[in-house]
Amino acid sequence: MSHEEIAAAALDQLAIELPSWGFANTGTRFGKFLQAAAATTLEEKFADAAQVHQLTGACPSLALHVLWDLPGGIGDVARVQALERQHGVRAGAINPNLFQDQRYKHGSVGNPDPAVRAEALAHLRESVDIARELGVRDVSLWFADGSNYPGTQHIRKRKHWFAEALGMVHERLSPAQRLLVEYKPFEPAFYHTDIADWGMALVLARDAGAQAFVLVDTGHHYLGQNIEQIVAWLLDEERLGGFHFNDRKYADDDLTLGSIDPYQVFRIFHEIQQAAWEQGHPPDLAYMVDQSHNLKGKIEAMIQTVRTAQELWVKAALVDRAALAVHQSACDLVQAERCLTEAFATDTRPLVRAWAEAHGLPPDPYAAFRESGYLETITRERGARNLSSVTSYA
Ligand code: PSV
Ligand code: MN
Numbered sequence: 474m475s476h477e478e479i480a481a482a483a484l485d486q487l488a489i490e491l492p493s494w495g496f497a498n499t500g501t502r503f504g505k506f507l508q509a510a511a512a513t514t515l516e517e518k519f520a521d522a523a524q525v526h527q528l529t530g531a532c533p534s535l536a537l538h539v540l541w542d543l544p545g546g547i548g549d550v551a552r553v554q555a556l557e558r559q560h561g562v563r564a565g566a567i568n569p570n571l572f573q574d575q576r577y578k579h580g581s582v583g584n585p586d587p588a589v590r591a592e593a594l595a596h597l598r599e600s601v602d603i604a605r606e607l608g609v610r611d612v613s614l615w616f617a618d619g620s621n622y623p624g625t626q627h628i629r630k631r632k633h634w635f636a637e638a639l640g641m642v643h644e645r646l647s648p649a650q651r652l653l654v655e656y657k658p659f660e661p662a663f664y665h666t667d668i669a670d671w672g673m674a675l676v677l678a679r680d681a682g683a684q685a686f687v688l689v690d691t692g693h694h695y696l697g698q699n700i701e702q703i704v705a706w707l708l709d710e711e712r713l714g715g716f717h718f719n720d721r722k723y724a725d726d727d728l729t730l731g732s733i734d735p736y737q738v739f740r741i742f743h744e745i746q747q748a749a750w751e752q753g754h755p756p757d758l759a760y761m762v763d764q765s766h767n768l769k770g771k772i773e774a775m776i777q778t779v780r781t782a783q784e785l786w787v788k789a790a791l792v793d794r795a796a797l798a799v800h801q802s803a804c805d806l807v808q809a810e811r812c813l814t815e816a817f818a819t820d821t822r823p824l825v826r827a828w829a830e831a832h833g834l835p836p837d838p839y840a841a842f843r844e845s846g847y848l849e850t851i852t853r854e855r856g857a858r859n860l861s862s863v864t865s866y867a
C-alpha cells in the first residue's frame with residue numbers, strides 16, 4: 474500500500490471525542506484568565522464542538538459532565554438530544570461529578586460516612602441512566618477521592634468501599650454500556666489517592682465486572698513512566714477502555730496533545746496499531762481529549778490537538794510491522810528501533826491534508842477557522858457576559 478492509502482485507512486478509523494469542559498473558561502487554583510469567546514452554556518459547547526468537527530472531520534461526539542452540563546440530571550436529556558440534532562454532534566461519554574460538592578471533602582464513594590457514599594452512588598447510578606437514555610456507551614469515572622496526611626484515612630477500607638460502589642454501578646449498566654475507570658497519581662489529594670495508578674484501576678475494573686475498563690489519561694502519570702507499556706499491558710489484558718489525550722511537562726498540565734513530547738504519543742499509537750495488526754482488527758477504544766489549559770484559544774487549541782493526533786496516528790500507521798517483527802526476533806536493535814524512528818520522522822502533514830481534501834474538509838483547518846469569522850462572532854456575542862467579572866490591574 475502507498476503512504477496515501479495507509480494514511481487514508483488509518484484516518485478513516487480515528488474518531489476523537491471532545492470534552493465539553495475544554496470549551497469553557499477554566500483555570501488553575503491560582504485563578505482564571507478569562508476568554509471572551511469561551512463557551513458557558515451547553516448550547517455554546519455543542520456549537521463550538523461542531524466547529525471542530527466540521528474543520529477536522531474527526532470529532533463526532535462531545536463528552537458531557539453531569540453537574541456542569543446536565544444540572545437537571547436525567548431531566549436534561551431531551552435538551553441534550555435537541556442539541557445533538559441541531560449541531561450534528563452526538564453526546565459522548567457521561568462524566569459524573571463527585572468532587573465539587575462540599576459533602577465530598579473527605580471523599581465520595583470512599584468517604585467514611587455511609588450517607589455520603591450512598592449519595593455518591595445515587596449520582597453514579599443516575600449518570601448510567603442518563604447515558605442509557607442518550608444512547609451513550611461510556612460512563613467515565615474519575616474520582617478525586619484520597620487524603621492529604623498519613624494516617625488520616627483507612628486505605629484498605631476505602632478500597633473495599635470503592636469496590637462495592639463500582640460493583641453496584643456496574644449492575645446498573647445495560648449490556649451495551651461500559652464503565653471506564655480513570656486513575657491519577659495525585660491532585661487534589663496529596664498524600665494518597667484512592668485510584669492512583671493503572672494497577673488499582675485494573676483491579677477495581679475487574680472486580681466490578683466484564684463491562685468495566687481502564688481509562689488512560691496521558692497526563693496522569695509520574696514523570697518518566699513508560700505509558701506505552703501500560704497501554705500494551707492493558708490491551709493484552711483486554712481491559713483498556715480508552716484515552717484522555719493531553720500533554721504535560723510536569724504533572725496533570727492539560728496542555729495540547731504532543732506539545733511537549735510527540736514521540737510519547739506516537740509510541741502509544743504504535744502499541745495500539747501493533748495490537749490491531751496482530752489481531753486483524755482495531756481494539757475497541759474510546760479516544761477522547763481532556764485538555765483545559767486556559768491560555769490558547771479554546772477552539773483553536775482543540776483543532777490543534779485533533780490535527781496533531783491525526784498526524785501522529787498516521788506516523789504510527791507507517792511503521793513497517795513485518796520488518797519490525799523480523800528485527801525484533803533477530804534482536805537487531807538498531808534496525809528494529811529504526812522502524813519506529815523512520816515512521817516518526819516522516820512528514821505526515823501532506824498525507825493528512827490530502828485525506829481532508831478527499832473528504833471535502835479544509836486542508837488547513839487553522840486557516841479555515843480564522844477565515845470563517847466564527848471566533849469574531851462568538852467573541853462579540855459572549856464577550857460582555859464572559860468578561861464582566863474581570864479585574865484588571867493597571
Ligand atoms: C482531573 O484531573 C480531570 O482532568 C480528570 O482527568 C477527569 O477526566 C477530568 O478532570 C474531568 O472530570
Ligand atoms: Mn482525564
Ligand code: MN
Binds near residue numbers: 690692693725763
Ligand atoms: Mn486530569
